[in-house]
Structures are given as C-alpha cells and as structure tokens.
Amino acid sequence: xxxxxxxxxxxxxxxxxIGEQExxxxxxxxxxxxxxxxxxxxxxxxxxxxxxxxLRGAVLPVVDLGARLGMRPAExxxxxxxxxxxxxxxxxxxxxxxxxxxxxVTEDMLQPTPDVTCDMVTRFVTGIIAVDGRMISLVSLDSxxxxxxxxxx
Amino acid sequence: MDPFExxxxxxFQECDEQLSELEAGLQAMKDGAGDDDxxxxxxxxxxxxxxGAGAFGLEDxxxxxxxxxxxxDEVRGGRLxxxxxxxxxxxxxxxxxxxHVRAARGGEPADPERxxxxxxxxxxxxLGGAAPAPQPAPAQGSRPGPVLTPGVSEDGGIEGFDxxxxxxxxxxxxxxxxxxxxELPILAEPEVADxxxxxxISFRPxxxxxxxxxxxxxxxxxxxxxxxxxxxxxxGALPLLEDMEPEESYLAWSIQLATEAGRDEIAEIFEFVEDxxxxxITLIGEASGEAEAAEPIEAFEPEGExxxxxxxxxxxxxxxxxxxxxxxxxxxxxPAPQPAPAxxLPAAPAAEQPAAAEKEAGGAAKAATQQSAQQxxxxxxxxxxxxxxxxRLIDLVGELVINQAMLAQRVFESGAARNSDVAxxxxxxxxxxxxxxxxVMAIRAQPVRSVFQRMPxxxxxxxxxxxxxxxxxxxxxxxxxxxxxxxxxxxxxxxxIRNAIDHGLESTADRVAAGKAEEGVVTLSARHRSGxxxxxxxxxxxxxxxxxxxxxAIEKGLIEPDQQLSDEETDNLIFLPGFSTANEISDLSGRGxxxxxxxxxxxxxxxRIWITSRPGxxxxxxxxxxxxxAVLDGMVVTAGGQTLVTPLATILETLQPKQADLRRLGxxxxxxxxxxxxxxxxxxxxxxxYRDQPLRPGEGVAxxxxxxxxxxxxxxxxxxxxxxxxxxxxxxxxYRKVEGIAAATxxxxxxxxLILDVDAILAKRKHDAPQTNTLMAAVG
Numbered sequence: 037x038x039x040x041x042x043x044x045x046x047x048x049x050x051x052x053x054i055g056e057q058e059x060x061x062x063x064x065x066x067x068x069x070x071x072x073x074x075x076x077x078x079x080x081x082x083x084x085x086x087x088x089x090x091l092r093g094a095v096l097p098v099v100d101l102g103a104r105l106g107m108r109p110a111e112x113x114x115x116x117x118x119x120x121x122x123x124x125x126x127x128x129x130x131x132x133x134x135x136x137x138x139x140x141v142t143e144d145m146l147q148p149t150p151d152v153t154c155d156m157v158t159r160f161v162t163g164i165i166a167v168d169g170r171m172i173s174l175v176s177l178d179s180x181x182x183x184x185x186x187x188x189x
Numbered sequence: 190m191d192p193f194e195x196x197x198x199x200x201f202q203e204c205d206e207q208l209s210e211l212e213a214g215l216q217a218m219k220d221g222a223g224d225d226d227x228x229x230x231x232x233x234x235x236x237x238x239x240x241g242a243g244a245f246g247l248e249d250x251x252x253x254x255x256x257x258x259x260x261x262d263e264v265r266g267g268r269l270x271x272x273x274x275x276x277x278x279x280x281x282x283x284x285x286x287x288x289h290v291r292a293a294r295g296g297e298p299a300d301p302e303r304x305x306x307x308x309x310x311x312x313x314x315x316l317g318g319a320a321p322a323p324q325p326a327p328a329q330g331s332r333p334g335p336v337l338t339p340g341v342s343e344d345g346g347i348e349g350f351d352x353x354x355x356x357x358x359x360x361x362x363x364x365x366x367x368x369x370x371x372e373l374p375i376l377a378e379p380e381v382a383d384x385x386x387x388x389x390i391s392f393r394p395x396x397x398x399x400x401x402x403x404x405x406x407x408x409x410x411x412x413x414x415x416x417x418x419x420x421x422x423x424x425g426a427l428p429l430l431e432d433m434e435p436e437e438s439y440l441a442w443s444i445q446l447a448t449e450a451g452r453d454e455i456a457e458i459f460e461f462v463e464d465x466x467x468x469x470i471t472l473i474g475e476a477s478g479e480a481e482a483a484e485p486i487e488a489f490e491p492e493g494e495x496x497x498x499x500x501x502x503x504x505x506x507x508x509x510x511x512x513x514x515x516x517x518x519x520x521x522x523x524p525a526p527q528p529a530p531a532x533x534l535p536a537a538p539a540a541e542q543p544a545a546a547e548k549e550a551g552g553a554a555k556a557a558t559q560q561s562a563q564q565x566x567x568x569x570x571x572x573x574x575x576x577x578x579x580x581r582l583i584d585l586v587g588e589l590v591i592n593q594a595m596l597a598q599r600v601f602e603s604g605a606a607r608n609s610d611v612a613x614x615x616x617x618x619x620x621x622x623x624x625x626x627x628x629v630m631a632i633r634a635q636p637v638r639s640v641f642q643r644m645p646x647x648x649x650x651x652x653x654x655x656x657x658x659x660x661x662x663x664x665x666x667x668x669x670x671x672x673x674x675x676x677x678x679x680x681x682x683x684x685x686i687r688n689a690i691d692h693g694l695e696s697t698a699d700r701v702a703a704g705k706a707e708e709g710v711v712t713l714s715a716r717h718r719s720g721x722x723x724x725x726x727x728x729x730x731x732x733x734x735x736x737x738x739x740x741x742a743i744e745k746g747l748i749e750p751d752q753q754l755s756d757e758e759t760d761n762l763i764f765l766p767g768f769s770t771a772n773e774i775s776d777l778s779g780r781g782x783x784x785x786x787x788x789x790x791x792x793x794x795x796x797r798i799w800i801t802s803r804p805g806x807x808x809x810x811x812x813x814x815x816x817x818x819a820v821l822d823g824m825v826v827t828a829g830g831q832t833l834v835t836p837l838a839t840i841l842e843t844l845q846p847k848q849a850d851l852r853r854l855g856x857x858x859x860x861x862x863x864x865x866x867x868x869x870x871x872x873x874x875x876x877x878x879y880r881d882q883p884l885r886p887g888e889g890v891a892x893x894x895x896x897x898x899x900x901x902x903x904x905x906x907x908x909x910x911x912x913x914x915x916x917x918x919x920x921x922x923x924y925r926k927v928e929g930i931a932a933a934t935x936x937x938x939x940x941x942x943l944i945l946d947v948d949a950i951l952a953k954r955k956h957d958a959p960q961t962n963t964l965m966a967a968v969g
Contacts, residue, residue, distance in 0.1 A: 078924075088920070
C-alpha cells in the first residue's frame with residue numbers, strides 16, 4: 037500500500053456513510069458530488085464496478101465503495117451519492133449512501149487502524165478518526181480501481 | 190519541453206513541409222509543368238532545410254543539403270539543364286534528404302554509402318554541367334530561361350538569406366538587345382556602374398515597428414549594402430518635447446539608392462517590417478521608352494499561366510511580390526534589374542506602368558490580376574496549435590451538442606409549445622451548436638493533397654518496373670478530411686495504385702492489340718459524398734477476369750466449386766485473405782497479401798472498399814471513409830437490455846433469423862444459414878454477460894458481421910434501434926480496456942453506450958466456447 041498518503045495535507049476530509057459505517061477521504065481528491073444516475077454496466081468487470089456514467093462528456097467508471105471494501109453490493113436509491121474523485125491520473129466515481137459532513141482534523145487525531153482480520157479493511161483503510169463519538173475510517177483511494185493484471189484471469 | 194527542443198520540433202515540422210514541397214516541385218518539373226517558380230520553390234525548400242539544419246548543428250544534413258542546393262542553384266541559374274536524368278537524380282536526392290532529416294530527428298540513420306554516392310553524382314552533374322553558356326530551363330518551351338546576373342550569382346543564395354533575382358530575358362528593341370535570340374538571355378554587365386537604376390524609397394515606420402524591436406538604422410544599413418545611398422531624415426512630424434508620446438513614431442526617411450538590385454531585393458530588406466511601416470519604392474530616371482519595352486510582354490500572352498508582374502506594379506503589389514518570393518509556387522519575376530544603358534528596360538516609373546501594361550498586354554494583366562488574387566489568398570495566416578488542445582475543444586463541443594439535445598428534450602417534455610419563445614430560442618441554439626461543431630471539426634481537416642502528391646512518383650516507379658506506359662490523373666486533391674484519416678490513407682492508396690498498374694493495366698502490346706491507346710490511365714480521385722469521403726482508384730485496363738478469379742477462389746478453398754455468385758460478388762472475392770490473382774509473384778504487388786490488407790486498413794478506419802469492373806474497360810476501386818475518426822457510424826442495438834453500438838462498417842446486412850435457418854452445432858453452439866453458407870450465431874447479450882439465457886431461436890434480430898480479419902458471424906441482438914453517428918469516447922482514460930468493447934459513446938439521452946469490438950468478440954468466442962456467466966453479478 038501507499039505509505040506516503042497517510043494523512044491529508046489539507047487537514048480537511050469529506051465524511052460519508054456506507055450502511056452504518058462512516059468513512060472519509062481527503063477533500064483535495066474530491067472533484068464533485070453528484071446524485072445517483074443509472075450506470076451502463078461494463079462486461080468483464082468485477083462486481084464492485086457498477087459501470088460507467090457520462091460526466092459532462094467523459095466516461096466515468098463508478099465504483100461501489102462498499103462492495104469494494106468487501107461489504108454487500110449497494111442497492112442505490114435516488115438518495116445515493118456519487119463522489120467524483122481523482123485517483124492518480126484517472127477520475128472515478130464512488131458510490132456511497134450519503135455524504136455526512138466536512139471534517140477538519142489534525143494529524144494527532146488519526147489513529148492506526150485496529151488490527152481486524154478483514155483483508156479489505158487493511159488494504160483500504162489507512163487510519164481511524166474519532167470525532168464526537170463517531171468512528172470514521174480514512175480510505176486510501178489508490179487502489180479502488182481494479183488493476184489490469186489482477187483481472188486478467 | 191525545453192524551448193530549444195521546441196524550436197527544433199518546429200524545424201522538423203517545417204522540414205516535412207519543405208520536403209513535400211520539394212518533391213512536388215521536382216515532379217512538376219519532370220512532368221514538364223515546372224516553370225521558374227517551381228525551380229525557385231524547389232531551391233528554397235532545400236535552402237530552408239539547410240539553413241535550419243545549420244542552426245541546429247545537424248552536419249550530415251547540412252552537408253547533403255548543401256550539395257543538393259548547389260546543383261539546384263545551377264539549375265535555377267539556367268546554367269544546368271534539368272533533363273530527365275538530372276531530375277531523376279534530384280528526386281532520388283530528395284528521398285535521401287528526407288532520410289537525412291529522419292536521421293537527424295533521431296530516426297533510422299541514412300545510408301551513408303548511398304548518400305555519398307548521390308553527393309558524388311550531384312557534384313559531377315554540377316561541375317560537368319556548369320558550362321558558361323546559359324541554357325534554357327527545361328519545360329519552358331519557347332520561354333526564355335531564367336538567368337542570373339553574374340555579379341550576384343557567385344554567392345547567390347548560398348550564404349545566409351541573400352537573394353538572387355531571377356531575370357527574365359526580354360526580346361527588346363533591336364538596338365537595345367544584345368541578341369536576337371529570345372532563348373539567349375541578356376546578360377547584365379556589372380561594369381557599367383554609372384547607369385545603375387536609381388530608386389527613391391520612402392520609409393515611415395509606425396510605432397508597431399519599434400514595438401516589435403525593429404531598428405530602422407539596421408534596415409538602412411542593410412539598404413546601403415545594395416548600392417550607393419543617400420538618406421535624408423524627415424523630422425517634420427516631430428512634435429515639441431512636451432507633446433511627444435514616448436512610444437509614438439515621428440520620424441521618416443527618404444532614401445535615394447543607386448543599385449543593380451531589383452525591387453524585390455529592396456523590398457526584401459523591409460520584409461519583416463512591411464506591415465509596420467509606410468514604404469514606397471519607386472524607380473526614378475530611365476523613364477523613356479516604356480511603351481516599347483512593354484511590347485515584348487505580348488509575346489507571352491498566349492502563355493496566360495505565366496504571371497506578368499509588370500502589370501502589377503504599385504508598391505503594395507511589389508511588397509506582395511516580395512512576400513510571394515517566400516511563398517512556395519508563387520514566385521513573381523521581377524523586371525530585369527539590368528544595368529543595361531539602353532532605355533529599353535521595362536522598368537518604367539511605377540505610377541505609369543499600370544496603364545501601359547494594361548493597354549499593351551491585356552491578357553497578361555489579367556493573369557497578373559489573377560496572380561495577385563492568388564497572392565492575397567496564398568499567404569493565409571496560420572498558427573501551430575497542439576493537436577491535444579484542438580481535440581479537447583472538439584470533445585467539449587461534442588458535449589455541447591449532446592447537452593443541447595437533452596435540454597431541448599427536457600423543455601418539450603415540460604410542455605413548452607413548439608412555437609413558444611423558449612422553443613424558438615432552442616432552435617437557434619441548435620443551429621449555433623451545429624455550426625460550432627462543424628467549424629471545430631474543420632480545424633482538424635486537411636486536404637488529401639499531401640497523400641496524393643506522393644502518387645505520381647509511385648506511378649512512375651511502378652510503370653518503369655512493369656514496362657507499361659501509365660499516366661496518372663488526379664482529381665479532388667483539395668478534398669478535406671480529418672488529419673488522422675489523411676495520415677492513414679497513404680498505405681491503402683499506394684497499394685491500390687500498385688495493384689491497378691500491375692494487375693489492372695495490360696501490357697503495352699496487349700493494349701495495342703485491344704485497340705486502346707498505348708498509355709494506360711490510372712485515375713485517383715477524392716470527393717465528399719453524404720458526410721463521407723469517397724476515394725476512387727480507376728484504371729482503363731482489362732477489368733477483372735471473373736473466370737480466373739472464380740477458379741482461383743475455388744483452388745484456394747475460399748468458395749465452394751458449385752457456389753453461385755453474382756458478378757459483383759465474384760469481383761469482390763479478391764479482397765479475401767490469401768487471394769492473389771497474379772500468377773507470378775511480382776516485385777510490385779505482394780505475395781498474396783494484396784487486397785485483403787487494403788481492406789483491413791480501410792476497415793480499421795471505419796471505411797468500406799469495393800470494386801466494380803467491366804471486362805475490357807477497366808476496374809474501379811472505391812473506398813468510402815468517415816471524415817473523422819472521432820465519430821463513428823454505428824448501428825444502435827439492444828442486447829440483454831443494454832444499448833450497444835455496432836460499427837456500421839462491419840455490418841454486411843441485417844436479417845430476421847427464421848427458426849428453419851438455425852442449426853445446432855455441438856453442445857451449445859448455433860449456426861445460421863445465410864444463402865447456403867453457415868455462419869456462427871453469437872448472442873451478444875450472452876457473450877457480454879448481460880443475460881443468462883440465450884435468446885430463443887427465432888427471437889431477435891441478427892446482424893451479419895464481417896470482422897477486420899475477414900471472419901464472419903451473425904450477432905444476435907434483441908432489437909435494432911437505428912443508425913446513428915456517435916462520438917467515440919475512450920474507456921481507458923478513466924478505466925481500462927474492456928474485452929469485447931472498443932470504446933464508449935454518449936447517446937442523445939446522455940447515457941453511456943458501449944461500442945462493440947467486433948473482432949474481439951469473434952476471437953473471444955473461439956477461446957471460451959462454453960459461456961460462463963460470472964459477470965451477471967456486475968449487472969445492476
């Protein structure tokens with residue numbers, strides 16, 4: 037995993053919910069937040085890739101972040117949200133249930149991820165932030181899209 | 190990019206232009222269509238390459254260009270006749286020059302031995318041909334050849350930017366002319382210095398001249414080099430100090446210059462500032478006898494295509510002429526800047542010339558008007574823009590169009606009346622967006638000329654190789670098509686022309702026996718037709734021998750011996766892979782990798798190719814291509830509930846499969862009978878994993894598909910929605926390659942639809958015959 041992106045430089049995070057859990061990403065990676073629109077499914081894709089949508093002329097893949105983290109695939113409703121993020125050189129939409137708020141945090145608020153057995157958690161969650169009794173997991177976006185070689189099989 | 194590299198990059202781009210200019214010029218000379226302008230254009234092309242290469246220290250290139258240029262200078266000076274041999278040598282040299290440019294660019298190095306041998310041959314021609322007696326240039330007919338004034342020719346054009354005027358010989362009055370022969374040019378006598386024509390030049394810089402960091406002193410100093418000069422400052426406009434605008438220009442100069450140099454040379458000094466100053470160049474003295482002098486112009490009247498610059502003498506035209514000197518193909522001869530003492534020079538005072546010229550040489554004047562019209566059209570201003578920026582713009586406009594369509598739809602859904610203000614406004618918006626789209630697309634459009642102009646050489650080479658007499662006729666070189674399409678046209682056209690000469694045309698003996706002209710004609714034409722470009726390569730040869738083709742196809746197992754084919758179908762058999770009708774393998778057109786290769790490259794451009802043939806009268810290959818690769822003609826279909834786009838170019842036909850036509854083959858494969866041939870039936874929805882159960886036989890619609898590789902199959906889909914042009918969008922940009930999908934597009938309703946990769950689907954089906962449906966989970 038990418039060790040360098042431990043803590044966002046801006047100190048600002050966008051928090052969102054998937055099911056009962058809360059997650060957050062660096063606000064600097066977020067381009068925009070849109071409502072759910074139906075996707076065009078892609079063949080040959082892992083189940084967490086919902087398909088593609090038209091983002092003002094660009095073809096944007098939408099990743100079901102919950103499914104990517106190993107949870108149940110989402111059943112998107114009109115209230116579901118797509119967070120458009122920039123990952124490396126690509127732009128990706130993340131399907132989540134709702135956006136909660138913007139958090140301003142300092143580095144000392146970031147706790148190491150508790151050692152749980154779930155593979156997906158250790159792979160994508162870089163740390164935990166406790167705010168007002170909420171537990172919010174900081175998600176690393178670097179590998180939300182499937183890698184080519186992994187999927188070659 | 191490092192700025193130096195950027196400049197170098199520009200240099201190489203210009204090299205490409207110069208090289209094609211060079212080749213076109215040499216070809217024109219060889220075809221007998223060249224005149225002085227052509228020779229000069231050719232010379233300038235090599236000269237510019239050399240100049241640029243020198244600046245970048247590209248020594249090999251400079252050395253070769255220099256040798257080449259020296260020969261061209263001799264030809265230009267009329268001291269070396271450009272006969273067929275020399276032109277062939279020069280054509281080969283232009284290839285070598287292009288090899289050197291490629292090498293300098295970091296490509297494959299040029300063959301040093303060949304280069305050396307060419308240098309020697311060029312030198313040999315130059316030294317051997319540098320006889321003192323000036324010869325008429327080739328292909329000039331009765332027209333006097335260009336000569337150089339000896340004083341200038343010594344260093345003419347070799348060093349730096351100095352310019353050698355091209356002198357046109359005039360058959361002037363007997364007592365004035367030193368010879369009766371129009372072919373023999375009047376040579377200037379530099380020693381008669383006293384009689385140098387005197388020019389009155391007024392030069393009034395505008396503020397912009399200073400703003401672009403030009404310095405009148407430098408220009409005046411340059412001017413002084415041309416001859417004897419007296420300069421007077423006109424400071425009358427200079428205001429009082431307190432009224433003076435520091436950045437305004439108040440000074441002007443009036444100059445008297447006695448020089449052998451022509452107007453061009455004088456105007457050339459001001460070349461870079463001509464827009465930023467008021468410039469007047471007038472010849473003074475030597476004013477008598479202009480009427481007689483103009484007379485010889487009439488001699489050229491029948492050759493209306495030659496410009497008669499004498500009839501375009503006002504200062505602006507002169508400047509335009511000077512400009513034209515740097516323009517390819519548009520070179521205007523200057524009245525002979527001869528120091529001959531006789532008054533019979535055509536160099537009359539500028540103001541009096543138009544009347545005289547018009548009176549004396551109406552036809553020539555017309556030609557000149559034409560010429561100046563061309564001039565104003567020719568130096569169109571251009572900018573170099575990174576392709577990426579243009580493409581981004583094209584993308585955005587594509588979105589604008591979709592967005593506008595969506596907006597219109599929403600407005601009408603909301604109940605607005607067709608004649609309401611909103612609706613009318615939307616109509617205007619639609620027109621505007623369409624206009625913008627067309628204009629933006631036009632930025633990328635280029636004429637096919639760059640490809641076409643390579644063909645005459647190819648034809649000559651092929652003709653020489655086959656021993657046939659061939660004439661190439663070209664039409665529609667100006668037809669424009671997207672840059673990427675132009676770049677990829679060269680290969681298929683080359684192939685088709687080779688094929689036309691090698692297989693299409695009969696040998697000379699056969700032609701004569703058939704009562705045809707000895708010379709075969711190959712026609713290459715381009716034109717626009719219903720939003721596509723249609724390129725045809727036609728020959729007037731023997732046409733396709735259908736018996737032989739059929740026989741061959743049966744031998745090669747491409748068709749069944751008893752298969753019934755229409756004439757058209759038979760003709761088009763030659764596009765099948767592995768089919769080659771030539772009994773012997775010729776050097777020219779391939780070893781059985783003939784027309785199927787052509788077809789594949791055309792198909793990869795989203796185009797189609799077919800042949801029509803009339804036995805005894807020749808064959809015509811027609812290819813139809815989209816004007817751009819950013820847009821695809823597609824068949825919009827539904828499969829497994831999803832909207833998909835199939836490239837129209839791959840679809841041969843659509844049909845409603847009847848249950849009786851379907852046959853099971855193996856455990857879970859189906860084939861469909863289409864007129865006696867069985868092709869595999871592929872359920873697209875299943876292959877892509879959009880559906881578990883295949884359609885039941887008899888359901889859906891089948892598209893008979895032919896892949897680029899030549900394989901056929903019937904794609905079974907739920908329904909056909911219709912044909913549409915779609916804008917191609919990359920999936921890889923934000924995602925990755927998806928097997929079976931070529932790209933995506935955005936439909937009018939704003940949703941993304943996937944474009945099928947027909948070849949991949951055909952290939953995929955072969956690999957994993959039993960369909961697994963692990964993908965179903967992904968489908969929402």
